Amino acid sequence: xxxxxxxxxxxxxxxxxxxxxxxxxxxxxxxxxxxxxxxxxxxxxxxxxxxxxxxxxxxxxxxxxxxxxxxxxxxxxxxxxxxxxxxxxxxxxxxxxxxxxxxxxxxxxxxxxxxxxxxxxxxxxxxxxxxxxxxxxxxxxxxxxxxxxxxxxxxxxxxxxxxxxxxxxxxxxxxxxxxxxxxxxxxxxxxxxxxxxxxxxxxxxxxxxxxxxxxxxxxxxxxxxxxxxxxxxxxxxxxxxxxxxxxxxxxxxxxxxxxxxxxxxxxxxxxxxxxxxxxxxxxxxxxxxxxxxxxxxxxxxxxxxxxxxxxxxxxxxxxxxxxxxxxxxxxxxxxxxxxxxxxxxxxxxxxxxxxxxxxxxxxxxxxxxxxxxxxxxxxxxxxxxxxxxxxxxxxxxxxxxxxxxxxxxxxxxxxxxxxxxxxxxxxxxxxxxxxxxx
Numbered sequence: 482x483x484x485x486x487x488x489x490x491x492x493x494x495x496x497x498x499x500x501x502x503x504x505x506x507x508x509x510x511x512x513x514x515x516x517x518x519x520x521x522x523x524x525x526x527x528x529x530x531x532x533x534x535x536x537x538x539x540x541x542x543x544x545x546x547x548x549x550x551x552x553x554x555x556x557x558x559x560x561x562x563x564x565x566x567x568x569x570x571x572x573x574x575x576x577x578x579x580x581x582x583x584x585x586x587x588x589x590x591x592x593x594x595x596x597x598x599x600x601x602x603x604x605x606x607x608x609x610x611x612x613x614x615x616x617x618x619x620x621x622x623x624x625x626x627x628x629x630x631x632x633x634x635x636x637x638x639x640x641x642x643x644x645x646x647x648x649x650x651x652x653x654x655x656x657x658x659x660x661x662x663x664x665x666x667x668x669x670x671x672x673x674x675x676x677x678x679x680x681x682x683x684x685x686x687x688x689x690x691x692x693x694x695x696x697x698x699x700x701x702x703x704x705x706x707x708x709x710x711x712x713x714x715x716x717x718x719x720x721x722x723x724x725x726x727x728x729x730x731x732x733x734x735x736x737x738x739x740x741x742x743x744x745x746x747x748x749x750x751x752x753x754x755x756x757x758x759x760x761x762x763x764x765x766x767x768x769x770x771x772x773x774x775x776x777x778x779x780x781x782x783x784x785x786x787x788x789x790x791x792x793x794x795x796x797x798x799x800x801x802x803x804x805x806x807x808x809x810x811x812x813x814x815x816x817x818x819x820x821x822x823x824x825x826x827x828x829x830x831x832x833x834x835x836x837x838x839x840x841x842x843x844x845x846x847x848x849x850x851x852x853x854x855x856x857x858x859x860x861x862x863x864x865x866x867x868x869x870x871x872x873x874x875x876x877x878x879x880x881x882x883x884x885x886x887x888x889x890x891x892x893x894x895x896x897x898x899x900x901x902x903x904x905x906x907x908x909x910x911x912x913x914x915x916x917x918x919x
Contacts, residue, residue, distance in 0.1 A: 554578040554604045554655070556634050559626060562757040563619035565663070567869070569757035570624065572636055572657040578604050580657060582648045594622055595643035599659065604634040619761075620663040651753060651863055653806040658753050660760070660867045693910045695739040696732060697759040699769040699864065700725040701803070704749025709774030709802075711880035715890050718747065721770040724877065727899045732906070752804065752863040760869050766833065766906070767872035769864050771803060772880040772889065781882045782853030783845065785838035786874040787830040788866065789859035796860040803874070804863045829871035831857070833909045837875060840905035841898070845878075848897045849888060871909075875902070 558573040578601050585596040606628050615623050622639040629635035642664040650657050700722040702708035708717025722744070729740040741762050743755040759767040773784065791797065801807055834857045846852045855876075865872045877898055878885035888894045 552576065553632070554601065555607050556601065556604055556626065557607045559624055561616065561621060561624065562754070562761050563616060563621035564761040564763065565619050566763070567663070567760045568619065568621040568661040569753070569760065570638060570659045571753055574604070574655040574657060577650070577652065577655055578602060580648070580650070584643065584646065595640045597638045597640065597643070597646055597659065597661065599636045599648060599657065600629065601634045601636070601657070603632055606634055620661065647867070656753065658867070692913055693738055693765045693906070695741065695762060695764045696766045696768065697741045697743065697762055697764040698725045698729055699743040699755045699767065701769060701771040703744045703747055706749055709772060709880045711886035712883050715880065715886060717772045717880050720772055720880070720889050722747070724895050724898055725770055727895060728902055731899055731903050736907070755864050756867050760867065764870050767868050767870055769874040771874060771876050772878060773876040774802070774881045775879055778881055778883060780879050781885050782855040783838065783841050783878060784855035784876045785834045785857050786860050786862060787834045788862060788872065789827065790861065791859045793858065796858050800860040800862050826871045829913070830873055832912065833871045834873045836909040836912065837873060837902060837905035840908065841901045844897060844901035844904065848894065
């Protein structure tokens with residue numbers, strides 16, 4: 482059972498030039514704003530007299546300035562996912578735009594909560610609106626959007642609490658992502674500790690793996706995005722979903738681990754939404770499952786990735802394919818990791834990648850005979866950006882290779898992959914727990 486309630490990713494406000502502006506609350510009900518709410522939106526999002534900043538002003542904390550196009554970008558939508566300690570807000574744009582981020586402290590005398598505001602320069606709303614999204618669920622209280630000046634759109638996020646935040650821009654399509662972490666009070670942590678119930682012993686279950694409570698499995702692609710297509714028309718999205726379901730069932734049954742799938746069926750989920758699910762679920766591990774592809778039918782083997790900057794051409798090309806963007810965009814965006822590194826579980830991710838990869842190579846060599854070991858590598862996969870837990874992306878063979886592609890379409894080989902991944906997760910859990918006791 483989930484330890485927290487959070488909003489579905491499509492419980493959002495969609496801006497439409499052809500319809501009257503309406504924001505949708507997380508429970509799906511339409512809400513009318515009070516006059517006080519409307520005045521507050523105007524105050525912070527539509528009045529240059531309240532502290533508008535010039536485009537040349539330097540941003541405080543982790544604010545950034547991104548070079549943008551001359552034509553105005555249009556803000557077309559706002560999406561969010563919020564839990565008690567984490568929120569990811571995604572602002573959809575029609576093109577690249579410069580932005581600045583600022584943090585405002587709580588002002589109890591004025592009844593104002595801690596806030597973050599983002600100014601998007603050279604931008605316009607898709608329609609004229611001063612509406613707000615009343616959330617009141619988890620960390621995020623409310624989202625307000627307004628045309629602050631003729632060329633600046635301001636997005637204001639009202640928070641219940643605020644410890645840290647990071648903002649970055651992803652392309653194809655362009656979307657501004659704001660990751661926010663709230664304060665965990667001593668009272669809340671004490672309550673969590675008090676309500677913990679001992680895990681009952683399970684036959685065949687190793688206590689060392691108890692360090693892993695929850696895993697988020699991410700079957701890559703889905704819906705309108707089939708991923709790579711292999712021999713005979715087999716689609717990557719179908720194979721990885723099948724493997725994820727089998728692995729989830731085995732982990733839940735044999736390890737008593739709570740498993741969350743980013744998609745349970747053939748549905749499309751955006752890359753940034755997948756990481757947000759893992760963070761909002763407060764997962765201990767995040768595992769994204771994919772199959773490799775190449776223009777050469779001879780390419781084969783297994784490789785496992787963790788998130789980090791790289792100059793390796795092959796890794797950059799693969800990241801571009803999985804990200805659905807260009808090789809140049811991947812290179813240009815590597816800078817976003819520079820100020821996020823302190824929050825990344827880099828060493829743990831490397832350890833997890835090696836445990837999983839070693840288990841995959843050993844197990845599948847016995848099943849297939851010769852398996853080409855392409856190694857553990859690093860790359861900038863959007864699906865891993867911002868993950869607050871050890872996270873890896875596994876490329877389970879080449880779907881474009883006649884032998885490997887056909888093998889992975891068979892249930893027996895999928896079961897073998899599941900066994901190998903299960904073994905790797907268990908070994909990682911044992912090693913992580915052992916390290917904590919040293």
